[in-house]
Amino acid sequence: MHIPVLLNEVIEYLDPKANENFVDCTIGQGGHTKVILEKNAPNGKVLGIDLDAKQIENCKLLKREFGERLILVNDNYANLTDIINKNNFTKVNGILADIGFSSFQIEGSTRGFSFLKDENLDMRYSTEITNDKLQITNTLTAKKIVNEFSQQELEKILEEYGEERFAKQIAKKITEERKINKIETTFELVEVIKKAIPAKFQYDRIHCATRTFQALRIAVNGELENLKKFLPQALSVLSSDGRLVIISFHSLEDRIVKNYFKQEAEKGTIKILTKKPIEATEGEINNNARARSAKLRAIVKL
Numbered sequence: 325m326h327i328p329v330l331l332n333e334v335i336e337y338l339d340p341k342a343n344e345n346f347v348d349c350t351i352g353q354g355g356h357t358k359v360i361l362e363k364n365a366p367n368g369k370v371l372g373i374d375l376d377a378k379q380i381e382n383c384k385l386l387k388r389e390f391g392e393r394l395i396l397v398n399d400n401y402a403n404l405t406d407i408i409n410k411n412n413f414t415k416v417n418g419i420l421a422d423i424g425f426s427s428f429q430i431e432g433s434t435r436g437f438s439f440l441k442d443e444n445l446d447m448r449y450s451t452e453i454t455n456d457k458l459q460i461t462n463t464l465t466a467k468k469i470v471n472e473f474s475q476q477e478l479e480k481i482l483e484e485y486g487e488e489r490f491a492k493q494i495a496k497k498i499t500e501e502r503k504i505n506k507i508e509t510t511f512e513l514v515e516v517i518k519k520a521i522p523a524k525f526q527y528d529r530i531h532c533a534t535r536t537f538q539a540l541r542i543a544v545n546g547e548l549e550n551l552k553k554f555l556p557q558a559l560s561v562l563s564s565d566g567r568l569v570i571i572s573f574h575s576l577e578d579r580i581v582k583n584y585f586k587q588e589a590e591k592g593t594i595k596i597l598t599k600k601p602i603e604a605t606e607g608e609i610n611n612n613a614r615a616r617s618a619k620l621r622a623i624v625k626l
């Protein structure tokens with residue numbers, strides 16, 4: 325079960341009122357959307373987007389509850405303007421993006437997002453349902469990166485997207501090991517990482533595979549590029565006085581959001597509502613470990 329992160333804060337900053345329209349760019353299991361739909365009744369709508377068709381399917385119950393007030397779209401939020409136009413979704417009062425992956429994808433997708441489960445090294449979010457069959461659409465997988473990219477390319481991915489201090493050593497060990505045996509699963513990759521780093525760092529507070537897995541996930545899904553494409557589109561489709569709320573889970577994403585908001589605030593197109601990013605309370609973190617790294621930033625369009 326996915327518990328929506330920073331739910332009260334999202335509602336406080338989006339401030340949904342009766343009959344207003346919202347876009348949830350990462351609807352997931354609809355935790356945030358459900359509360360928005362309760363607040364914007366009787367005629368307000370939510371356009372819910374997710375790259376993973378399985379998540380859109382997970383929202384079927386919500387669709388049954390709210391009917392035409394909820395529009396579900398299986399697409400990438402990097403195509404926001406097109407999605408809005410295709411669905412004639414005008415007067416957008418607020419946009420939410422709760423970026424990354426959900427606990428459903430870690431627990432139930434078997435696509436290798438977690439280093440704690442032995443699964444195929446895949447990490448793609450993008451699925452669509454064609455003829456009742458779930459198809460994974462993107463062709464780049466974590467397995468392809470690990471087994472086919474050069475040592476230099478691997479090192480760059482681990483350094484840039486994982487800020488992994490042992491990027492060089494891990495990239496070198498991956499290229500050595502894959503000559504002997506193809507690295508096919510999450511556990512095989514974890515073993516290679518353990519061999520690459522000094523023994524005393526193997527049992528650090530943070531699992532030694534955390535940064536490598538983050539880096540591969542970002543690379544496979546083009547996460548930073550999607551975010552950069554999304555931000556200007558979000559501002560352009562938002563009505564004046566409309567609000568944009570973004571929750572990110574690592575510093576690379578948060579930096580992109582922070583810098584973009586700063587640049588637009590200087591141009592006078594938006595007002596920043598969160599001088600510092602909003603973080604989860606101790607109570608929420610105790611209830612939902614995923615909230616630990618969440619950072620929420622919000623703006624209003626001028």
Ligand SMILES: C[S@@+](CC[C@H](N)C(=O)[O-])C[C@H]1O[C@@H](n2cnc3c(N)ncnc32)[C@H](O)[C@@H]1O
Nearest residue numbers: 328350352353354355356374375376400401426
């Ligand atoms: C943290 S979850 C959202 C959880 C949701 N707010 C809830 O309360 O259930 C993030 C979701 O974003 C989706 N996602 C990731 N990248 C995406 C993208 N570029 N476009 C659309 N959805 C994306 C993932 O498939 C995942 O379902």
